[in-house]
Amino acid sequence: MNTNDAQDQLECLTISPINVKLKRLPRLTDYLPNLQTHTNPLQHNAFYHHSDKDGFYISHSDVILSQIVFDFSGNFPSSSPHLAYHHAGPRKEILFDPQKVRAAIVTCGGLCPGLNTVIRELVVGLWELYGVREIFGIKAGYRGFYSGDPIRLDPKLVHNWHKRGGTVLETSRGGFDLHKIVDAIQSRGYNQVYIIGGDGTLRGAVQIFNEIQRRKLNVAVSGIPKTVDNDVGIIDRSFGFQTAVEMAQEAISAAHVEAESAPNGIGLVKLMGRNTGHITLDATLSSCDVDCCLIPENDFYLEGKGGLFEFLDLRLKENGHAVIVVAEGAGQDMIPRNESQKQEKDDSGNLSFLDVGVWLNSELKKWWERDHKGELFTVKYIDPTYMIRAVTANATDNLYCTLLAHSAIHGIMAGYTGFVTGPINGNYAYIPMDEVAQAKSPVNTNDHKWAWVRSVTAQPDFRRT
Ligand SMILES: Nc1ncnc2c1ncn2[C@@H]1O[C@H](COP(=O)(O)OP(=O)(O)O)[C@@H](O)[C@H]1O
Numbered sequence: 001m002n003t004n005d006a007q008d009q010l011e012c013l014t015i016s017p018i019n020v021k022l023k024r025l026p027r028l029t030d031y032l033p034n035l036q037t038h039t040n041p042l043q044h045n046a047f048y049h050h051s052d053k054d055g056f057y058i059s060h061s062d063v064i065l066s067q068i069v070f071d072f073s074g075n076f077p078s079s080s081p082h083l084a085y086h087h088a089g090p091r092k093e094i095l096f097d098p099q100k101v102r103a104a105i106v107t108c109g110g111l112c113p114g115l116n117t118v119i120r121e122l123v124v125g126l127w128e129l130y131g132v133r134e135i136f137g138i139k140a141g142y143r144g145f146y147s148g149d150p151i152r153l154d155p156k157l158v159h160n161w162h163k164r165g166g167t168v169l170e171t172s173r174g175g176f177d178l179h180k181i182v183d184a185i186q187s188r189g190y191n192q193v194y195i196i197g198g199d200g201t202l203r204g205a206v207q208i209f210n211e212i213q214r215r216k217l218n219v220a221v222s223g224i225p226k227t228v229d230n231d232v233g234i235i236d237r238s239f240g241f242q243t244a245v246e247m248a249q250e251a252i253s254a255a256h257v258e259a260e261s262a263p264n265g266i267g268l269v270k271l272m273g274r275n276t277g278h279i280t281l282d283a284t285l286s287s288c289d290v291d292c293c294l295i296p297e298n299d300f301y302l303e304g305k306g307g308l309f310e311f312l313d314l315r316l317k318e319n320g321h322a323v324i325v326v327a328e329g330a331g332q333d334m335i336p337r338n339e340s341q342k343q344e345k346d347d348s349g350n351l352s353f354l355d356v357g358v359w360l361n362s363e364l365k366k367w368w369e370r371d372h373k374g375e376l377f378t379v380k381y382i383d384p385t386y387m388i389r390a391v392t393a394n395a396t397d398n399l400y401c402t403l404l405a406h407s408a409i410h411g412i413m414a415g416y417t418g419f420v421t422g423p424i425n426g427n428y429a430y431i432p433m434d435e436v437a438q439a440k441s442p443v444n445t446n447d448h449k450w451a452w453v454r455s456v457t458a459q460p461d462f463r464r465t
């Protein structure tokens with residue numbers, strides 16, 4: 001058999017039936033079975049004149065497979081079920097009368113490029129697509145539900161918000177008081193709650209959703225996953241991440257210029273990434289200026305064979321300079337901490353980190369002084385931390401935020417609740433909120449991407465032999 005015959009045979013392979021498990025989404029009708037259905041107002045919207053054509057509305061049976069890469073040689077893993085999620089988008093029938101909707105929008109946790117775009121598009125989408133007129137912004141995170149008054153939002157007010165970094169609604173950590181929050185939702189008469197936040201926020205949102213179910217309230221809750229760190233599981237990536245990687249380029253370029261322009265110059269950049277090195281990794285790969293990329297998922301060490309200092313010694317001899325990019329969560333175990341530093345947490349209960357950049361800067365200087373006394377040496381430490389997240393989202397992230405917001409609105413209008421919206425393999429899906437709240441997405445140091453970093457930088461693998 002020649003190669004072409006073999007190829008044809010493979011292309012004609014019949015795969016035995018796939019075992020697919022659909023992730024069930026909660027709906028308001030699970031506990032309020034008598035809710036009335038309404039025709040989607042898009043049906044009468046002049047701008048959506050295709051809306052009665054087949055294919056415009058998404059049906060409850062349209063799904064997205066989570067795994068799309070298979071072994072086509074016949075070793076098809078049919079025994080374990082493949083996961084499928086409901087496809088996001090407008091449904092022909094909805095469970096809310098738009099005139100009776102009172103929507104609340106809140107942003108929680110750290111900043112991320114695109115937050116204002118999501119808020120803007122929730123407001124404009126609710127208003128223009130569904131004719132909702134009562135939309136409220138909750139100020140300063142979860143605590144805003146029960147302390148202070150909401151802001152009334154309309155398309156005119158939010159018109160330019162996508163051009164601003166941060167969140168006009170403000171955000172905060174801590175302040176999660178379940179009963180006060182649900183009491184406030186009830187007393188203010190909100191029946192749609194849009195919660196934009198990261199893993200902590202989503203864990204809170206799951207509790208809110210459970211309490212709403214327990215009280216049998218006609219209130220739908222949707223989460224929109226946010227974190228600049230890009231460590232939310234299941235979805236392809238989180239909004240704002242690409243903008244942050246782009247911003248990090250400026251810091252890396254500056255570090256490179258400084259390092260190149262000094263004898264034995266080291267440029268050291270610290271980037272965000274509490275538990276994950278995605279920003280550091282992508283910034284390294286896209287800059288091509290980085291000699292060593294240090295992330296929390298790959299422990300490193302300084303001294304001895306295979307350590308950072310040995311590598312830098314070589315690199316400085318070869319090139320005369322080196323650039324190190326380190327994620328804020330890397331190397332935390334090596335930084336000396338006193339007892340109170342060991343316990344320190346932020347208002348949300350996240351462990352506070354010590355500054356790995358400051359520590360590394362000082363260790364590098366001590367090393368040089370000890371091993372190369374008298375030779376010229378410079379470390380230029382750049383810490384652009386908040387600069388990479390406190391910026392306006394780029395065009396790609398802005399578009400992404402718009403699609404997220406509209407998907408969330410369509411889902412809630414259809415009566416889904418306790419769900420999160422996000423792209424899976426490029427298609428927007430509805431995912432049970434508790435699943436996303438638990439799912440993490442660390443850098444996989446066994447995959448091609450990390451191997452690529454190693455091949456580009458030739459840095460050590462830091463595995464002691
Ligand atoms: N396990 C949890 N249960 C309930 N609320 C939580 C939980 N973890 C965090 N929160 C709340 O969610 C909000 C944001 O959490 P935080 O961890 O700061 O940011 P992020 O959502 O970006 O991870 C805070 O108001 C915090 O009190």
Ligand SMILES: O=P(O)(O)OC[C@H]1O[C@](O)(COP(=O)(O)O)[C@@H](O)[C@@H]1O
Nearest residue numbers: 109110198226227228229272273274
């Ligand atoms: O100083 P802050 O605002 O509390 O937050 C710093 C943290 O926020 C982040 O930017 C994002 O974290 P969250 O998504 O959990 O908010 C981390 O990278 C960083 O560790």
Ligand SMILES: [Mg+2]
Nearest residue numbers: 109198199200
């Ligand atoms: Mg978090």
